[in-house]
Amino acid sequence: MKNTSGPITYNYAIPLKYHLVFWVLYYIFNTIRWGGYFDDYFYSAKSNLVSFFVSILFCYWHIYVLIPKYIVRKKIIPYIIWMIVSSVFFYFLKTGMMYVFIDKTIWPEAPEGQTAPSLNHFITVVLGELYVIAFVSAIKLTIDWISVKNQRDELQKLQLQTEIKYLRAQMQPHFFFNTLNSLYALTLKKSDNAPRVVVKLSEIMQYVLYEVQEPRIHLTREIRYINSYVNLEELRCGNIDLTLNIIGNIEEVKTPPLLFLPFIENCFKHGGHTEERMQIDLTFKSLPGDQSLHFLVKNTINPEDGSIKPKGGIGIKNVKRRLFLLYQNNFVLQTGIKKNHFVAYLKIPVKDN
Template identity: 55%
Template sequence: MLTGISRAYSNPISLKYHLLFWVSYFMINFIRWGSYFGDYTYSLKSNLVEFPIHILLVYFNIFYLIPKFILKRKFLLYVIFLSLALVMVYVVRTGLNFFLVTKNIWPEAIGSQKAFSFNHILAVIIGELYVVALVTAIKLTADWITERKKNESLRELQLQTELKYLKSQIQPHFFFNTLNNLYALIIEKSEKASDVVLKLSEIMQYVLYDVKESRIGLLSEINYIHSYLELEELRHGNKVTSKIEIKGDIDDVKIPPLLLLPFIENCFKHGAKNNDDIALSIYFENSEDEQLIFKAKNNFNLHNEIIKKHGIGIENIKRRLELLYKNKYLLETKIIDDTYNVLLKIPIL
């Protein structure tokens, strides 16, 4: 807290707000005491004498005493120096009032009161402390609000930076997997290799140029997933069967780009391998409660489970979901009857 306030002191409140405060405060005191005494001339003179002293003490406290002692936790020294300042203020204020305004240095008191009496010293010091406390509270509150806004801006910047980093991880991750597939086809001298290169170039255009926005149309993401499935079908041939089902109107639905592909990739990781078939079904729904429901399901063989090595896909998505939706999303993955199931619900923003 003290560190935050210390940083805020380097960014003072605009001069116009200082002037506005002191002019307003002066007018309130002028009208208040003029009405109290029925003597606006006296009120004007006394306030003209006292306000410069108020201002000097206030700014001495705000810009010297607090940064030098309070922010450095030297509280005893703060009390000592503030007390000395108050003694000096009392002497100067009382003397100026006596010589420039009135010989009756405390007209609001009952009976005749002399300068440097205990009651008069106490009254003046309390009055000065009131001004100091009021202005200091305003200054610290303004600095706290400014610091909070800075921290919020910094957190937002950090959030966006991390999201960009996580999104950028998806792209090389995907291309790495696809290039591995292409390498396998080349080793096999498969005629499908050229088709994979063509399909990969289409996907690269999408990844490199079409996903720069924070959100893209769900239809674009589905087309991207469809292209990925076509790549897998080129690799595995007719061993892969896939189905995409859409329920509800998704024309205007937007989601963060590259959010869903890792789930599809994961289906192939968990799916059968070698000469086994791979059956995959994908489901999208724009629900009535303004939630996007995504489901993916594929056959699962525990004995064929691929050992994960340097995997970043699903963990990456989980982190992105936390940053984007906090606790407003639902993600479930489970195995039911040799079937790997993914359920994701996110709000449609």
């Protein structure tokens, strides 16, 4: 990816070869067009050499000086004044070169020929130049607009990726803080499970710190990580009645890492100290036109626990923000309390991640 952290450039540098190709093709087209119109290709070729020399100067003066200095800065009156002055200058330059190098009759196309400048000749020449300038400027402005749009898109993409990485990084200290609290409680009790907790925590740290650097990981790896976390909580809380259902082929499914953990943490946070049945349903459905991953977690809670809120804590808020950045509005997230159970349901697309 290109570095888009610098200022956006409004003057995209077109390679020289494209300038040469454009003017050569335009010169050939103009020579054939006017040569066929007056039935004199040799004169058309000569006059167009002079004409294109002046047109190139005028065009580049316009797109590289007048537009950046006045149009971009919205200085319309100075731009109009400079266009009038430039038109007069390039008119006399072109007329003089035609007189010296091509023909003393500076306007042979006129009914009786013309050997001196006139208002009609000035208007005709300037309108022809303005036609070329408008055409070339439209091409240049279009290329600049596409360049700026691409830079803005890349900058926005980089900003989104940075925010997603920041949100994902927030989950790591949040998890470790909770786990270290559990380990501290076990050490106070001088529990024999404390060393095993340290080992499990080490395994999870390896996963979180080294294995989830990619934006998408295989769902099977995430499930193994969830199992390790559940095993860690079992060491802390004792026996947990856990049901894990996997329906469908998930071998090739990839998801953002650490996306489901806050919901699992929430189960243990509000129900891990009670006689409970915690149910986790993880389903992948591959249907025509609708490939999506369905995640459902449900656990019993203590109805007298006033700290339980359907919206969850900071971890779930973090997940909601990540989901929006990743999928915009193309996801479903529902959380709430139903019959003494905390239920969270998540549906995300998995096609073309």
